[in-house]
Amino acid sequence: MVTMSSSKNYVVEVVGVSKSYISGGREVEVLKDISFEVGREFVSIIGPSGCGKSTLLRIIAGVEKPSRGRVVFNLNRKPIIGFVFQFPTLLPWMTVLDNVILPLIATGVEKSSAIEKARMTLKVVGLGGFEDFYPSELSGGMKQRVNIARALAIEPDVLLMDEPFSNLDPLTAENLRSEVLDIWLSSILPVKSIIMVTHNVEEAVIMSDKVIILSPRPARVLKIVDVNIPRPRNRKMPEVQEMVDKVYEYVS
Amino acid sequence: MNLNELTIELTISTSLSLGRMLAAYILSLILAIVTGVAMARNKYVESILLPILDVLQSIPILGFFPAVLAVFITTLGPVAGGELSSIFLIITSLVWNMIFGVYSSIKSLDPSIDHLVAVYKLPLIHGFLYIYLPASKSSIAANSIISWAGGWFFLTSAEVISMGRVEYRLKGLGSFIIKAFEEDNTMAYTTGLLALFMVILVSYLIIWNPFTMKYTGTRTLLGFMKAYDVIDKALSKTWGFIVEKVVAAYNVVARVKIKSTHIIICSILPPLLYQYHTRLALDNSLYSKILEYGVDFLRVAPITLIRVYLVVVTGLAVSILLAYISHTRLKLGKIIVMSGEVSSSIPAMMWWPILLPLLKGFPQGVMMFVYLQGSLWYVFFNVLIFGISSLRESIIELSEIYNVKGRLYLSRIFIPSLLPSILAGGLSASGGAWNASIAAEYIVLGDLTVDMGGVGSLLNKQAQAGDILGVLSTSFFMSLVVVFINKTIWARILGKIRGYYVVE
Numbered sequence: 001m002v003t004m005s006s007s008k009n010y011v012v013e014v015v016g017v018s019k020s021y022i023s024g025g026r027e028v029e030v031l032k033d034i035s036f037e038v039g040r041e042f043v044s045i046i047g048p049s050g051c052g053k054s055t056l057l058r059i060i061a062g063v064e065k066p067s068r069g070r071v072v073f074n075l076n077r078k079p080i081i082g083f084v085f086q087f088p089t090l091l092p093w094m095t096v097l098d099n100v101i102l103p104l105i106a107t108g109v110e111k112s113s114a115i116e117k118a119r120m121t122l123k124v125v126g127l128g129g130f131e132d133f134y135p136s137e138l139s140g141g142m143k144q145r146v147n148i149a150r151a152l153a154i155e156p157d158v159l160l161m162d163e164p165f166s167n168l169d170p171l172t173a174e175n176l177r178s179e180v181l182d183i184w185l186s187s188i189l190p191v192k193s194i195i196m197v198t199h200n201v202e203e204a205v206i207m208s209d210k211v212i213i214l215s216p217r218p219a220r221v222l223k224i225v226d227v228n229i230p231r232p233r234n235r236k237m238p239e240v241q242e243m244v245d246k247v248y249e250y251v252s
Numbered sequence: 253m254n255l256n257e258l259t260i261e262l263t264i265s266t267s268l269s270l271g272r273m274l275a276a277y278i279l280s281l282i283l284a285i286v287t288g289v290a291m292a293r294n295k296y297v298e299s300i301l302l303p304i305l306d307v308l309q310s311i312p313i314l315g316f317f318p319a320v321l322a323v324f325i326t327t328l329g330p331v332a333g334g335e336l337s338s339i340f341l342i343i344t345s346l347v348w349n350m351i352f353g354v355y356s357s358i359k360s361l362d363p364s365i366d367h368l369v370a371v372y373k374l375p376l377i378h379g380f381l382y383i384y385l386p387a388s389k390s391s392i393a394a395n396s397i398i399s400w401a402g403g404w405f406f407l408t409s410a411e412v413i414s415m416g417r418v419e420y421r422l423k424g425l426g427s428f429i430i431k432a433f434e435e436d437n438t439m440a441y442t443t444g445l446l447a448l449f450m451v452i453l454v455s456y457l458i459i460w461n462p463f464t465m466k467y468t469g470t471r472t473l474l475g476f477m478k479a480y481d482v483i484d485k486a487l488s489k490t491w492g493f494i495v496e497k498v499v500a501a502y503n504v505v506a507r508v509k510i511k512s513t514h515i516i517i518c519s520i521l522p523p524l525l526y527q528y529h530t531r532l533a534l535d536n537s538l539y540s541k542i543l544e545y546g547v548d549f550l551r552v553a554p555i556t557l558i559r560v561y562l563v564v565v566t567g568l569a570v571s572i573l574l575a576y577i578s579h580t581r582l583k584l585g586k587i588i589v590m591s592g593e594v595s596s597s598i599p600a601m602m603w604w605p606i607l608l609p610l611l612k613g614f615p616q617g618v619m620m621f622v623y624l625q626g627s628l629w630y631v632f633f634n635v636l637i638f639g640i641s642s643l644r645e646s647i648i649e650l651s652e653i654y655n656v657k658g659r660l661y662l663s664r665i666f667i668p669s670l671l672p673s674i675l676a677g678g679l680s681a682s683g684g685a686w687n688a689s690i691a692a693e694y695i696v697l698g699d700l701t702v703d704m705g706g707v708g709s710l711l712n713k714q715a716q717a718g719d720i721l722g723v724l725s726t727s728f729f730m731s732l733v734v735v736f737i738n739k740t741i742w743a744r745i746l747g748k749i750r751g752y753y754v755v756e
Binding site for chain 1: 382386
C-alpha cells in the first residue's frame with residue numbers, strides 16, 4: 001500500500017514491508033518486515049543476488065503490492081516516480097526522443113512541452129543531437145543514458161534505479177556513475193531522493209549517503225550504514241576503502 | 253459480349269472483389285488487433301477467448317454458411333445481406349492466423365516492457381497505440397501474406413453462395429470467372445483469370461511483400477520497395493495524425509475525469525444461431541437426430557483423419573525442402589516464395605479446368621491436390637518467412653567456422669532452428685486440411701460427380717440436401733475432433749519445444 005503524509009522530514013518511508021508468493025504450491029517468502037526511511041539523499045540497497053532487492057524497488061514504485069506493510073511518501077500529492085531499468089527497455093520502433101517523451105505524453109503533458117523537457121534531459125545525459133536516432137543505432141552505454149533521460153524527463157520526486165550500471169562495460173559504467181552523481185548533486189533537476197539497487201559494494205559506497213544491507217532470502221534489513229565521507233569520492237580514498245571493507249563484512 | 257463490354261464488366265467485377273477483400277482485410281485487422289491485444293494482456297479474456305477461437309478456427313467455412321446466410325439475408329435482404337455475408341465469409345478465412353499472430357507477438361514481448369507500462373502508468377490507449385500495435389507490426393505483415401492468399405482462395409465460395417436449391421451470386425471477379433466457365437466463354441474466362449493473376453501479383457509485389465520485408469527483415473521475398481515506400485509514407489502520416497488526435501482527445505476526456513470504459517468483446521457462436529433460423533424447439537427428437545449425425549460422422553472420420561495428416565506430413569516435407577533451397581540460393585528462394593504466393597491465392601474453382609481431364613482417371617490425385625492447396629500454404633509461409641528469418645547469423649557463422657554442412661547442417665542446425673515455425677505451420681496446416689476436406693472429398697464438375705467419402709464429402713452431401721442441422725452437427729463433431737487433437741498432441745509438442753529450441 002502506498003500512502004501520503006506531510007509532517008515528517010523523510011521523503012519515503014518503508015514500513016514493515018513483507019512479500020511472499022506462491023511457487024509450485026509452496027509459499028516463498030522474499031521480503032520480511034523491511035523498514036527504513038529515505039530523506040533528501042542518495043540511498044543504496046545492497047544484498048546477495050536473488051534476495052528480493054528488485055522486488056522491493058518495484059513495491060516502492062507501486063507496481064507490486066506488498067503482502068504486508070506499506071510505503072509512505074511524505075508529499076502533499078501523488079509522488080512522481082522515475083525508474084531506471086536494469087536493461088534499457090527502449091521501444092525499438094521509436095526514436096530516442098519518442099522513447100523519452102512517452103511517459104510525459106502519458107501523463108497528459110502537451111507534446112511541445114514534452115519535447116522541450118525531453119531535449120533538455122537528453123542534453124543533461126550527454127545525448128544532445130541523438131534525438132532522431134533509433135535504439136538499434138546506439139551503443140549499450142547510450143541506450144542506458146536514454147533509460148536515465150526518460151526517468152529524469154518526468155521530473156520525478158524519487159528516482160529508483162535497478163542495478164543501472166551492471167550491464168555496462170567498466171569504463172562506461174564509471175563515466176555514467178559520475179554523470180548521474182553530477183546531475184544529482186548539481187540539483188538541476190527536482191529529484192528529492194534516489195534509491196539504487198546494486199550488488200556492487202564499491203559503487204554503493206562511492207555514490208550513496210546511506211547503504212541499506214539486506215540479508216539473503218527472505219531479505220531482512222541487516223544493517224543501515226551512513227556513509228559520511230566528503231564528496232567527491234573515489235575508490236582510492238582510504239575512507240572509501242575502509243567503508244567498503246565494513247560493508248563487505250555485513251554482506252558476507 | 254463484345255470486347256468493350258467485357259472490359260467494363262471485368263473492371264467493375266475486379267473492383268468489387270477487391271473492395272470486398274479490402275473491407276474483409278481491414279475488419280479482420282481491427283478484430284485481430286483488439287482481440288489479440290486483449291487476450292495477451294488480460295488473463296480472463298485469454299482464458300475465455302483462447303478455447304473459443306480454437307473452436308471457431310476449426311469450423312469449416314461451410315459450417316458458417318447457413319447461420320450467416322440466415323441472419324444477414326433475412327434481416328437485410330439479398331443485396332446488402334449477400335454482400336455482408338460474403339465479407340463475413342472472407343473474414344472467416346483470413347482472421348484467425350492474424351489474431352494468433354498479434355496475440356503471440358505481444359505475449360512474447362520482453363517482460364521489462366510490462367514494467368515500463370506499469371511504472372510510468374501508461375493508460376490503456378497509450379499502451380495500445382505506442383507499444384502493442386507497433387510491436388505486432390511485423391507479425392501482422394507476415395500474417396497478411398497468408399491471409400491475403402486465403403481470402404482470394406475462398407473468393408469464389410464467398411461470391412457464389414449456395415444453400416440447397418437457393419443460390420446467391422454477387423457481382424465480382426470470382427462469380428465472373430465461374431459464369432464464363434459455365435457459359436463456355438473462353439475469351440471471358442481467360443481475361444478473367446488474367447485479371448485475377450494481375451491483381452494478386454501486383455498486390456503482393458507492391459504491398460504485402462515489401463511490407464513484410466520492411467518489418468520482419470526477411471529477404472526471401474520479391475517486391476518493389478520504392479513503390480511501397482510511397483504507400484508506407486502516406487499510411488504512416490495518416491496513422492500519425494490519427495494517433496495524435498486520439499491521444500489529444502483522450503487527454504481532454506481524462507482531464508474531465510471521465511473514466512474510459514473497457515472494451516467488451518462479443519463472440520458469436522454460430523451454432524446458436526441455428527435456433528434463430530429455424531425456431532425449432534430443443535426436444536428429444538432433436539437430440540436423437542444429432543446422435544445419428546454423430547454416428548454418421550464417426551463412420552467417415554477415420555479416413556479423413558488419415559488424409560489430413562498425410563497431407564500435413566507432405567506439406568511439411570515439401571516446405572522444409574523448399575526452405576532449405578531458398579536458404580542456400582536466395583534468388584531462387586525469392587522466385588519460390590512468389591510462385592507460392594500466386595498459387596496459394598488462386599481460388600479453388602479456378603483449378604478445375606486444369607484438373608478436369610485428370611478427374612476421371614486419377615481422382616485420388618485430384619483430391620490430394622485440393623487437400624494440399626488448402627493446407628500446404630500455412631506451413632509453406634510459416635517456414636519460408638518466419639522460419640528462415642529466425643535463423644541467427646551467429647549460428648550460420650558458427651556452422652561455417654566448424655564446417656557443418658550438408659545433412660549434418662540440415663538435421664542439427666537448420667531444422668532445429670526452424671522447429672518452432674515448422675510446428676506452428678503444421679498446426680495451422682492441419683486446420684487448413686480439415687477445411688479443405690470439404691472441397692477435396694466431393695467434387696462436382698458439370699455432370700461429373702466424384703465422391704471420395706469422408707467428413708468433407710458428408711458435409712457436402714448434407715449441404716446439398718439443405719440439411720442445415722446435419723451440416724451444423726457434422727461441423728460441430730469435426731471441431732471436437734480437431735480441438736481434441738490440438739489439445740492432446742499439438743499443445744504437448746509445442747510446449748515441449750518451447751524453451752529448448754530458442755537460440756540465444
